[in-house]
Amino acid sequence: MSIDLEDWFQVHNLSGVIPYDKWDDCELRIEANTSRVLALLQKHGVTATFFVLGWVAERLPDLIRAIAREGHEIASHSYAHRLLTYQTPDEFDTDLGKSLAILREASVQPVNGFRAPSFSVTRQTLWSYRIMAKHRIEYDSSVFPIGFHPDYGIPDAPLSFYRTAGGIMELPLSCARVFRRRIPCSGGGYFRIFPYEMNRRLIRRCNAEGRPVVFYIHPWEFDPGQPRVRLGKIKTFRHYTNLKRTQDRFDRLLGDFAFGSIRDTLRLETSKESLAGLEQWQA
Numbered sequence: 260m261s262i263d264l265e266d267w268f269q270v271h272n273l274s275g276v277i278p279y280d281k282w283d284d285c286e287l288r289i290e291a292n293t294s295r296v297l298a299l300l301q302k303h304g305v306t307a308t309f310f311v312l313g314w315v316a317e318r319l320p321d322l323i324r325a326i327a328r329e330g331h332e333i334a335s336h337s338y339a340h341r342l343l344t345y346q347t348p349d350e351f352d353t354d355l356g357k358s359l360a361i362l363r364e365a366s367v368q369p370v371n372g373f374r375a376p377s378f379s380v381t382r383q384t385l386w387s388y389r390i391m392a393k394h395r396i397e398y399d400s401s402v403f404p405i406g407f408h409p410d411y412g413i414p415d416a417p418l419s420f421y422r423t424a425g426g427i428m429e430l431p432l433s434c435a436r437v438f439r440r441r442i443p444c445s446g447g448g449y450f451r452i453f454p455y456e457m458n459r460r461l462i463r464r465c466n467a468e469g470r471p472v473v474f475y476i477h478p479w480e481f482d483p484g485q486p487r488v489r490l491g492k493i494k495t496f497r498h499y500t501n502l503k504r505t506q507d508r509f510d511r512l513l514g515d516f517a518f519g520s521i522r523d524t525l526r527l528e529t530s531k532e533s534l535a536g537l538e539q540w541q542a
Contacts, residue, residue: 363371373400
């Protein structure tokens with residue numbers, strides 16, 4: 260279980276309307292929304308990985324400490340939520356380093372994981388693994404093994420965990436195989452838009468193949484009262500569909516399946532010696 264800790268105005272879907280230099284003018288709603296998520300995780304005894312924006316941690320360090328105190332893992336979601344496809348290697352190096360310094364101080368725990376904004380580790384940004392390794396990142400969860408999304412995806416990437424050529428462990432976002440097609444069942448907009456029963460069946464299909472599902476959700480997805488921004492039809496559909504249903508669906512999901520943090524999952528898989536023989540893969 261992973262939580263991408265970013266506020267409602269920091270989503271890439273809204274970046275054309277609310278640019279980075281306007282973030283400080285926006286209402287912070289992340290504390291109340293994160294409290295809803297934490298309450299549900301506690302109810303079901305689930306420990307999660309929180310991929311945190313450095314921008315958020317810099318302004319709300321007590322929130323990050325509270326998450327860590329509850330036993331959850333803190334990982335990086337970058338500092339400024341800028342897609343890797345819009346950065347140079349040097350810019351990413353600076354952004355990641357800034358994020359990690361803030362998170363490691365706020366959480367008082369090792370920060371060894373990374374998720375790129377909008378899953379933007381693609382064929383064009385594989386250079387990012389070298390920079391992750393420089394900053395002592397041990398695993399990444401940024402590759403979406405699909406080919407239909409305009410902003411992300413590596414359509415022929417493995418569906419299971421694998422090692423990159425640089426030694427970073429990659430935990431791709433989960434997809435189920437249905438009639439030779441890859442259907443996402445990993446959370447976010449897919450979780451809100453697809454019927455719940457469809458999500459459940461797809462997750463079970465992955466589990467039946469022996470694959471743990473990497474699931475993600477954002478605190479803003481629990482907030483139907485967030486400020487509304489005028490967007491195009493497709494972006495409006497992606498961002499606002501079924502926000503009122505997220506909390507109940509997430510509660511049901513946590514009751515239907517057993518989840519843990521990425522840190523704990525990797526420990527479990529390693530104890531089974533299932534990671535020792537993983538082959539390297541290069542897009």
